[in-house]
Amino acid sequence: MKQAVGLEDEIHYYLCPKFEKTFSFLGKKWNGLIIDVLLQEGTMRFRELARQIPKCSDRVLVERLRELEQDGIIDRHEYPESSLIEYSLTEQGEELAPIMHSIHSWSEKWYAGLKK
């Protein structure tokens, strides 16, 4: 939210691109769940992650992980000697915990009131 104080002390509010961008990636299907799983389980191999999110196809999961990596939310560790690939949250990703927590609490409490 940007505020600009104008004449007569009137405050105008403008869309904040930071807020919008955060929503656009958190709200994208599967991203919230991928972040939740990594918050809860820590470092995971691709296969483990895929097995724990059975409804998300491998193709989509690969795509989301790549996007989240580009956004600095997750780290991808390659171990060339064993062809093992592991994923974990970056510091930036770990710090999403309070957001995820507050959205889950609110949703649990108020879901019934939302229009379906």
Added chain:
Amino acid sequence: MKQAVGLEDEIHYYLCPKFEKTFSFLGKKWNGLIIDVLLQEGTMRFRELARQIPKCSDRVLVERLRELEQDGIIDRHEYPESSLIEYSLTEQGEELAPIMHSIHSWSEKWYAGLKK
């Protein structure tokens, strides 16, 4: 997030419709800003609200306010004797404050890392 414990203590995670729904309305353009303004300013007439969000057209603002009212986020008070209409957050809407706050803090801190 729903969890189902399966064989061998393996946990599977599924999309939570509550979480998805909360994101779908919070992430819709202008909704976050409308909620922010009402959190900050309290009860407001339509004209005041429209003046403080100058980039949002009246038509879109009316539409968003109606949707937020249907979702139980805002209250619309009509005073027939004066044709005054006022908007304010419901209890459910006020309780979005921690979500809004945590998203703003995170976005301020980490925006530079997000892919544009």
